[in-house]
Amino acid sequence: MEQLNFNNELSGKITLVTGGTKGTGRAIAERLLQAGATVIVTARNAPEKENSNMHFIPSDLSKAEDGQKLVSEVLSTYGRLDILINNLGSSVTPAGGFAALTDEDWESTLQANLLAPVRLDRGFLPQMIERKSGVIIHIASIQGKLPLYDSTLPYAASKAALINYSKSLSNEVTPKGVRVLTVSPGWINTTASKAWLGEIARNANSTVEEARQGVMDALGGIPFGRPAEPQEVAEFIGFLVSPRAAYLTGTNFVMDGGTVPTI
Template structure:
């Protein structure tokens, strides 16, 4: 899938994408770089294709030390950032419902899906405030509205907190010239998702189409009949980060193919 791109739209803009070496994060980094931005990505693992990252910062953002490393590096290399995309997130909670989620698992889910963004914002936003401009985009999830109790309730709770935090932050930063929005994707067809489809197909003795449908059924259905592509998430993020969205602030945009069944 390809879109017409203004190769100068983000010229002169300094960008940091967390969780930017795989999936939607890598697609976001590529899209903004293609439009002229100077892009840094951070993750624990390097990008598969080094060409996808202008500057790669290896760090574990679940820790204060990892956040400090990233903030220091972009400050030294770029002099700060103009666009900050918090794509980092995920869940490692096992099945078994609420009783299976230990304090350690709750802490890990909150550190990964909420506190990494909170700490990095605290480190980098003062420079945006000083220059009276900047864009912050938090990648949340539709699970904040449709939590799956069997295995991802801690993830869903952390993403709900992220959205609430993002909204509160927008109230504070808007008068200071910094825009804040959030994006709530549904199922995204990443490499990890493809691997999950293959596992389900193998374990269930069905083809990948049936396995993919079983995941959509578990979500209550996806009316457009497929998960989103990483490039589609990146296109929404690019719009929200651009001057085309200059009046969009404090809002969350759902991109889920119609999965959420309510207004």
């Protein structure tokens, strides 16, 4: 994508991106860095390509104690947090519908997709409210409204809960100076997604292009004709957290190339 000049519009802002070492999270972190922010990223594993301009803090946010350690380290090191991007998402449960899923499948998915952002919000919000300034972004999914029961039942349910929670939180804290927004992407063309397509193609003895079309068909079609690129999602996030979006709060923005067939 063409490199744009954002005039350091996030200069002086302390930002945290969860799941920020690869895929969409990494693209978001790089976009915020480009806009002049101080960027902290967290994930279970260190980035494959180290970036000395970003502060990496290892954590497994599905564990409550790791979330608390992360909050403590960020606030003790930087004194505050201005922008929180709850990007972490996990969908590793087996396919097969309701009967294939155990309590552990449900609990692990809810921990990663719902309770991890809830805990971080709770940890960082008090200092945002005290300063009457801050932005929280929740990365949900179109599956919050368009569930695929055969393969991602707990993931879809957890993202629907995240969308509902985000709206409720916005109603509470926007009058106190903190903006809360949700972004629900559709299919994103990450490295993991490309590997997944390759696996589908091998299992079906088909081409990757045929596998790509099969996934789009399973979603009911993507009018735009392709998945989103991570940088496209990151660009929108960069706008939402900037002063240019100062009046936006409490909204769930769908980025799906037209996938969801309803208004």
